[in-house]
Amino acid sequence: MPARMTPKWITLTQRGDERGLLVAIEGGRDVPFEIKRVYTLYGFTPGSVRGGHAHKTLRQVIVCLAGSCLIDLDDNVDVQTVSLDAPMRGLVLDPMVWHEMRGFSPDCVLMVLAAEHYDEGDYIRNRAEFQRLSAGATP
Numbered sequence: 001m002p003a004r005m006t007p008k009w010i011t012l013t014q015r016g017d018e019r020g021l022l023v024a025i026e027g028g029r030d031v032p033f034e035i036k037r038v039y040t041l042y043g044f045t046p047g048s049v050r051g052g053h054a055h056k057t058l059r060q061v062i063v064c065l066a067g068s069c070l071i072d073l074d075d076n077v078d079v080q081t082v083s084l085d086a087p088m089r090g091l092v093l094d095p096m097v098w099h100e101m102r103g104f105s106p107d108c109v110l111m112v113l114a115a116e117h118y119d120e121g122d123y124i125r126n127r128a129e130f131q132r133l134s135a136g137a138t139p
Contacts, residue, residue, distance in 0.1 A: 052125070
């Protein structure tokens with residue numbers, strides 16, 4: 001039986017007082033890489049699915065700043081679904097993991113921290129190609 005995939009989480013420190021809360025994120029300290037790109041996803045239409053790809057080499061951390069969503073993870077050995085619903089917890093997304101985000105609450109806001117600048121050539125957008133590459137086939 002194949003080994004179960006173990007999602008990797010980071011815990012971000014939340015600080016606050018009577019005025020409110022703050023979560024600071026520093027690349028190389030809180031996140032296991034230097035951050036070269038940050039983007040947000042929000043305004044999801046009901047029933048929408050985002051992601052639907054894997055990356056050849058890119059590492060990312062996904063943080064749910066508001067609301068909640070589900071993320072389906074597939075490393076071509078195991079498939080798991082995790083829930084994102086707290087701004088002080090980040091999901092580390094390693095290379096060669098197919099991921100799809102769904103089940104967005106109306107107020108969901110996601111922030112993605114990426115280890116590299118945008119590179120279309122790093123994306124694997126075809127599920128069959130992902131399965132072939134992750135099984136060790138040459139491109």
